Amino acid sequence: MRLQNVTVHISSGVIVSNNLATGRTPSIRDVARLAGVSHQTVSRVLNSHPSIRESTRLRVQQVIDELHYRPSRAARALVRGQSRTIGVLSALSAEYGPASSIAAIQDAARDAGYFVNTANLSRGEPASIQAAVDHLMYQSVEGIVVIAPQVRVIEAIEKLAITVPYVTLQSTSGAGEHALSVDQIAGARLATRHLIDLGHRNIYHLAGPQDWIEAEARMRGFLAEMGANDVPTTAPILGDWTADFGYYAGREMLRVRDFTAIFSSNDQMALGLMHAIRDAGLNIPRDVSIVGFDDIPEAAHFWPPLTTVRQDFAELGRRCVALLLANITGDTNDASSTPLLPELVVRLSTAAPAW
């Protein structure tokens, strides 16, 4: 299982077979020697330089294949001064949304010839941000994608005066240059408008954690749409994205049953809400309508199937990489121009109010 090196055969000082004398992994000079050319010619073959005779190219390539030679990434990075690596700074990386984006980022980066290194912020935040960024910088990443759109994380990053370009996913704060996101406000307005159109007037909003930028954006969208339709609002409840919280929040809310609909800031909390509402013996959507956000794959099979706002996490991840690479190479920023719009998916958890 661990045969790291090419086997070696030396007999009376003469190298037998065309393997290397030493047990090292082959280098560009080994290839050169065996192919009867200079190391530089091999380098040119590797980088498909135009002025290489086809016959030479073939001969060198053959030796490369025989030796299973791979150029050393370290040596290349050293002399070129670039690592071809981008970093991802992520919180909640086990959640559906971030995980989907990360997967897409990795694919897109790989297609562009880049490597991806991820650092998580799972543990207690304070120094952890600094540590995570350090980890990435030590890896000499050429750029960073931030998928931890909490205000304090963004602030910390700006304070760190990072020396490489970075892009934040999902943040709708003014910073246009290095922020990319699905329009959360538009999505929240879609959801709210849907409830209003159905005839609801007593609508609660179960929001995400206060310092999450997207939670705040969804809240703003909710309030804006309510205001635009002259529907009075109560203060949103601040949750933590989990189904557990949704459940307990739902139980609290049901003590005073003065609403006919709830717009939840994500699908998990909506699930918890639905659980609490059913526990109370109420029917969804007859007694209470529920709208979620994200459209996780399970949402279509909740009971009842959840009306929610779909956003394309994968596309977001891809655009993010495009924007970041454009920043790195200095190209024009093509990708972020057209905004990414969320979409309302109407299922069975919403209906006109019974009263």
Place this chain on the structure above:
Amino acid sequence: MRLQNVTVHISSGVIVSNNLATGRTPSIRDVARLAGVSHQTVSRVLNSHPSIRESTRLRVQQVIDELHYRPSRAARALVRGQSRTIGVLSALSAEYGPASSIAAIQDAARDAGYFVNTANLSRGEPASIQAAVDHLMYQSVEGIVVIAPQVRVIEAIEKLAITVPYVTLQSTSGAGEHALSVDQIAGARLATRHLIDLGHRNIYHLAGPQDWIEAEARMRGFLAEMGANDVPTTAPILGDWTADFGYYAGREMLRVRDFTAIFSSNDQMALGLMHAIRDAGLNIPRDVSIVGFDDIPEAAHFWPPLTTVRQDFAELGRRCVALLLANITGDTNDASSTPLLPELVVRLSTAAPAW
């Protein structure tokens, strides 16, 4: 946003301030010059060599801080011949289980001073495995964690004769040396036994995709427990892990309603099943009992809350890294000794059969 280099001030050939003459990022020799020591002394400070006078260490450290000097990872990797990077080969990386494990792997690796590079297998499988492994090998990873426990992936990897240690997560195939997993068979037996104990005799099994090792293990556990209790079985249905499939499978199964319980190979499919069963006007658990597998965070809020088998993905990820690093450094394999056992979580989706 992109001030890559230290600013430079030169006046009449004399370097003003203690910055570098060139716009380069500082190297170990720059630090040495400014601290009035040799580059080797700086190297020793960096690697906390014991025989360095405290005063010297302090002086060097100060220059390092002033210059914001960071050792070049590329140069270090080049001369040491090691990258301090491990690769993760993953399929379904957006799913809860794999995503949790990946996050834990990253944390554990970071704590051990390693970097993690992930390659996904999302696209069409055939050449993609080779490409993904190539990607990782080119990154010169020192080891690989495989979280794509499909038979063909494992086979492909073994065929590739990878020159670095690798560990497969979740595979219960005999290969003890580089396989680590929660005991899937035991978990499946727990779930099955639970249904049998409740009095069920007509139990279906909705399995995972055929070539997934863990799907096969759960199926084997199911069959073993059924056999041990002399309960006749029908052929398991092979699914694809998604809630959508669970839904359609459920609809098919309900055409002939000859069962009182279903053991689903994961929670998502169980959710789909429950959806289909309710659509048919049946009650869970009165008419049909359902057991899932994984205990995703949402399972507790399904309707009804899902009885399922919990496995500790995070712990699995951590152990995986421990095992891999032990393999890399040649240490004794401490971590994998005690098996990781899954746990039955009984909620409300199971009950004694009504008939």
Place this chain on the structure above:
DNA sequence: GTCAGCAATGTGACCGTTCACATTTTGGCG
């Protein structure tokens, strides 16, 4: 007072690639 021995530091080579530049080969044309 000298010298062994260790602590602290310095010197030069080397890792595997690319870069800038030098040199050789090739082919077309007068």
Place this chain on the structure above:
DNA sequence: CGCCAAAATGTGAACGGTCACATTGCTGAC
């Protein structure tokens, strides 16, 4: 058949660390 530009290839020096070994300074035992 010689000449010249362009094509093809070669040469040596970086890149920024670490390694092996050399050197210096200091302490203490005889």
